[in-house]
Amino acid sequence: QAQLAESGGGLVQVGDSLTLSCAASGRTFSRDNMVMGWFRQAPGKEREFVAAIRWSASATYYTDSVRGRFAISKNNAENMMYLQMNSLKSEDTAVYYCAAGPGPVVSDTRGYNYWGQGTQVTVSS
Numbered sequence: 001q002a003q004l005a006e007s008g009g010g011l012v013q014v015g016d017s018l019t020l021s022c023a024a025s026g027r028t029f030s031r032d033n034m035v036m037g038w039f040r041q042a043p044g045k046e047r048e049f050v051a052a053i054r055w056s057a058s059a060t061y062y063t064d065s066v067r068g069r070f071a072i073s074k075n076n077a078e079n080m081m082y083l084q085m086n087s088l089k090s091e092d093t094a095v096y097y098c099a100a101g102p103g104p105v106v107s108d109t110r111g112y113n114y115w116g117q118g119t120q121v122t123v124s125s
Contacts, residue, residue: 002026002114004098009119016088020119022081022098035103037112038072038083040094040121047097051083052106061106065091088123095120 008020020038037052051072052061060072071084081098096119101112 002100004100004114004116006096006098006116006119009096009121011122011124012088014088014090014123014125016123017084017086018088018121019085020083020096020098020121022083022116024079024081024100024114034100035106035111036072036074036081037099037101037106038081039097039099039109040092041097041118042091042094045094047109049107049109050096053081063107085121088121090123090125093121093123 003025005023006020008018010018012018033054033056035052035054038050039047040050041047049063050066051070053072053074055074055076062070069087074081085092098116099112100114103111105111
């Protein structure tokens with residue numbers, strides 16, 4: 001059974017940087033050409049797409065609000081995915097989830113069938 005585990009969340013100040021990690025286990029996602037994504041959910045809001053990357057390719061995808069500030073990356077050999085978050089804003093405060101699935105629409109939660117438990121990111125002003 002595949003499992004995903006996020007880490008790296010915390011409390012930071014506006015303008016700070018933070019890197020989230022997602023450890024995948026139980027299957028070889030690169031072999032299956034899965035899409036790996038980051039989503040976030042703020043209190044009282046729906047879960048929203050943040051960024052995605054394909055295990056077998058280098059193409060990356062971002063929602064407009066984080067493009068240029070966040071960077072998604074992966075390490076196929078270690079089955080790890082990362083989200084480097086720079087110039088954090090208070091509106092980035094949310095629980096961040098990593099996810100894996102066949103897609104094909106990378107921004108649609110229905111394309112992901114594996115989810116981590118989430119890690120809290122709080123950006124304080």
